[in-house]
Amino acid sequence: MATYLIKRFFAMIVTLWLIITLTFFLMHALPGSPFNDERNTSEAVQKNLIAHFNLDQPVSVQYIEYLKSIVQFDFGPSIKKSSQTVNDLLGRGFPVSFELGMVTLVVAILSGILLGVLAALKHNGVIDYLAMTIAVLGISVPNFVLATLLIQQVAVNWELLPVATWKSWRHMVLPTLALATGPMAIIARLTRSSMLEVLTQDYILTAKAKGLTPFKIVFKHALKNALLPVVTVLGALAAGILTGTFVIEKIFAIPGMGKYFVDSINNRDYPVIMGTTIFYSALLIFLLFLVDVAYGILDPRIKLHKKEGR
Amino acid sequence: MEKILQVKNLHVSFRTYGGEVKAVRGVTFDLHKGETIAIVGESGCGKSVTAKSIMGLIPNPPGKITDGKILFKGKDLAKLPDRELRKIRGADISMIFQDPMTALNPTLTIGEQIMEGIIQHHKIARSDARKKALEILELVGIPSPKSRLKQYPHQFSGGMRQRIVIALALICEPEVMIADEPTTALDVTIQAQILDLFRDIQKKTGVSIILITHDLGVVAQVADRVAVMYGGKIIETGTKREIFYEPQHPYTKGLLNSVPRIDIEDAELVPIAGTPPDLFAPPAGCPFVARCEYAMEVCDRIYPTQTLKGNEHQVYCWLQDVRAKTSFATKW
Ligand SMILES: Nc1ncnc2c1ncn2[C@@H]1O[C@H](COP(=O)(O)OP(=O)(O)OP(=O)(O)O)[C@@H](O)[C@H]1O
Numbered sequence: 095m096a097t098y099l100i101k102r103f104f105a106m107i108v109t110l111w112l113i114i115t116l117t118f119f120l121m122h123a124l125p126g127s128p129f130n131d132e133r134n135t136s137e138a139v140q141k142n143l144i145a146h147f148n149l150d151q152p153v154s155v156q157y158i159e160y161l162k163s164i165v166q167f168d169f170g171p172s173i174k175k176s177s178q179t180v181n182d183l184l185g186r187g188f189p190v191s192f193e194l195g196m197v198t199l200v201v202a203i204l205s206g207i208l209l210g211v212l213a214a215l216k217h218n219g220v221i222d223y224l225a226m227t228i229a230v231l232g233i234s235v236p237n238f239v240l241a242t243l244l245i246q247q248v249a250v251n252w253e254l255l256p257v258a259t260w261k262s263w264r265h266m267v268l269p270t271l272a273l274a275t276g277p278m279a280i281i282a283r284l285t286r287s288s289m290l291e292v293l294t295q296d297y298i299l300t301a302k303a304k305g306l307t308p309f310k311i312v313f314k315h316a317l318k319n320a321l322l323p324v325v326t327v328l329g330a331l332a333a334g335i336l337t338g339t340f341v342i343e344k345i346f347a348i349p350g351m352g353k354y355f356v357d358s359i360n361n362r363d364y365p366v367i368m369g370t371t372i373f374y375s376a377l378l379i380f381l382l383f384l385v386d387v388a389y390g391i392l393d394p395r396i397k398l399h400k401k402e403g404r
Numbered sequence: 405m406e407k408i409l410q411v412k413n414l415h416v417s418f419r420t421y422g423g424e425v426k427a428v429r430g431v432t433f434d435l436h437k438g439e440t441i442a443i444v445g446e447s448g449c450g451k452s453v454t455a456k457s458i459m460g461l462i463p464n465p466p467g468k469i470t471d472g473k474i475l476f477k478g479k480d481l482a483k484l485p486d487r488e489l490r491k492i493r494g495a496d497i498s499m500i501f502q503d504p505m506t507a508l509n510p511t512l513t514i515g516e517q518i519m520e521g522i523i524q525h526h527k528i529a530r531s532d533a534r535k536k537a538l539e540i541l542e543l544v545g546i547p548s549p550k551s552r553l554k555q556y557p558h559q560f561s562g563g564m565r566q567r568i569v570i571a572l573a574l575i576c577e578p579e580v581m582i583a584d585e586p587t588t589a590l591d592v593t594i595q596a597q598i599l600d601l602f603r604d605i606q607k608k609t610g611v612s613i614i615l616i617t618h619d620l621g622v623v624a625q626v627a628d629r630v631a632v633m634y635g636g637k638i639i640e641t642g643t644k645r646e647i648f649y650e651p652q653h654p655y656t657k658g659l660l661n662s663v664p665r666i667d668i669e670d671a672e673l674v675p676i677a678g679t680p681p682d683l684f685a686p687p688a689g690c691p692f693v694a695r696c697e698y699a700m701e702v703c704d705r706i707y708p709t710q711t712l713k714g715n716e717h718q719v720y721c722w723l724q725d726v727r728a729k730t731s732f733a734t735k736w
């Protein structure tokens with residue numbers, strides 16, 4: 095187990111380094127610069143600024159310098175928002191984005207599994223058709239469309255919930271709903287088909303033959319096996335939710351990281367682009383690692399360490 | 405002998421897109437205390453459906469017990485609601501399935517899978533359940549059961565898994581154990597060990613066993629009595645001796661002729677020609693009529709009446725009728 099974790103840790107570092115390198119050079123290959131915007135800064139000032147941020151150096155030198163600061167967890171200053179460091183921005187934006195992302199993930203997983211199990215148990219019944227209709231809608235309607243519809247109907251027409259911003263739980267409902275519906279639908283469909291398959295397995299008949307209650311048969315014997323394929327897509331879904339937060343944060347004016355990320359790209363704010371990208375990548379790599387661990391826990395046939403032949 | 409289980413005129417049908425499959429059509433047999441009855445017959449003749457009916461495990465829909473009684477301890481299991489059946493399943497009557505590779509849940513330890521039955525039925529503490537599980541594993545011949553309890557099914561061989569499946573079935577000390585082709589998926593040496601285990605367990609616990617198989621070799625090793633099924637009906641039943649040495653029904657004879665024998669050198673293997681009847685539209689008369697070399701006109705129209713050849717030996721064949729005897733005397 096320990097060797098597995100160490101190996102895995104180094105693999106994660108290498109992945110992250112590749113992402114950093116790729117992003118760094120792609121970013122510098124983009125046309126445009128942080129300073130030629132509509133404000134029309136004078137040539138001299140621009141020169142000074144460029145020198146100040148080391149942008150006059152060869153890209154390779156900048157790259158080395160950047161790696162040096164990164165290993166000290168210093169993401170550098172923001173070019174656009176002077177007097178703020180990227181660490182400041184991340185420190186402020188991350189908790190909000192994290193809250194939105196986590197609440198969404200939990201809502202999507204729980205409701206998706208519940209919907210999927212119900213649909214499977216009432217196979218071809220009313221609940222099944224209802225659940226699968228919701229699922230198809232959830233998969234086919236993009237989250238930004240759903241977000242605008244929700245704002246229009248629930249917030250504006252019915253005045254039930256606030257239109258935007260991020261203050262109380264009431265502010266969280268609409269963005270979470272908009273963001274969670276897609277992943278929930280995917281999880282529900284996957285759970286349903288996987289559950290239907292598991293329910294026909296011999297060991298379910300064995301469980302019935304023991305005289306177990308239907309509840310135990312479903313939740314102890316069937317669900318754990320049915321969730322295995324669901325767990326494998328969780329990594330991808332988490333990634334989807336992450337990127338979804340950019341858009342949703344923008345629509346609902348939520349002060350999370352997504353806003354800085356989108357702005358930074360438009361502004362060519364190099365350190366912020368790098369900082370947020372690295373941060374998101376690290377988060378995602380970590381989530382994928384968690385998924386693998388969860389899979390190993392759920393399925394005893396999968397051994398995290400290779401030894402112990404049978 | 406005391407009758408522990410009585411199946412009377414059992415009918416089971418499945419509603420499918422193609423129509424109604426009459427899988428079991430009037431099966432009647434008794435199970436005595438401490439005996440092993442073997443139900444034999446070709447694939448599709450309704451053996452498993454009969455077994456599942458007793459356990460209340462016929463999936464409904466599409467399946468349904470349309471007629472008949474299953475009497476156990478003064479109750480008719482065919483009419484019992486699932487809630488009541490659940491108390492009997494696994495506790496008083498348990499079942500062993502064919503394939504030990506798929507009959508165990510891959511994500512739960514075998515200890516958990518053995519213990520949960522007794523915890524469900526006897527509401528005992530986990531520590532007591534564990535003690536009981538260790539005893540049972542010892543009984544079914546799993547070495548070092550203590551460390552094995554924490555392992556998962558994939559860490560056992562096929563034969564070991566079947567022993568564990570048997571352990572699950574025995575944990576509540578049932579009075580009846582139904583084994584549906586328990587050795588079909590195992591290789592021959594393991595098969596013999598498992599059959600030995602059945603005899604051993606029966607001696608120690610006095611459990612009555614219904615053994616379902618299409619292998620007459622298995623029947624010869626463990627059965628006391630035999631019921632031969634064909635086309636959803638029992639066509640001949642008797643003690644093992646009677647069935648093996650004085651078979652009466654042409655189908656039973658055919659079955660015996662299709663088994664390799666080591667006692668007669670160069671014995672010819674004669675498979676029974678033809679295919680089993682269509683259960684969507686089963687024949688009104690004898691189900692074997694299409695394949696029977698003695699078939700008479702009456703066989704096609706009217707189901708044969710029961711003929712008693714001995715105390716236990718019953719046959720359903722028109723050849724046994726006195727009228728047939730006179731006209732077929734030479735050929736029979
Ligand atoms: N769930 C079901 N739906 C429809 N038909 C079924 C179902 N289960 C069994 N049958 C039908 O019932 C008949 C008897 O099946 P059964 O499983 O009892 O055969 P068997 O004697 O156990 O054969 P085998 O030796 O192959 O196990 C078969 O013709 C089968 O098609």
Ligand code: SF4
Binds near residue numbers: 694698699700721722
């Ligand atoms: S009843 Fe007729 S068809 Fe059936 S086995 Fe006897 S002789 Fe053959």
Ligand SMILES: [Mg+2]
Binds near residue numbers: 451452453584
């Ligand atoms: Mg069968």
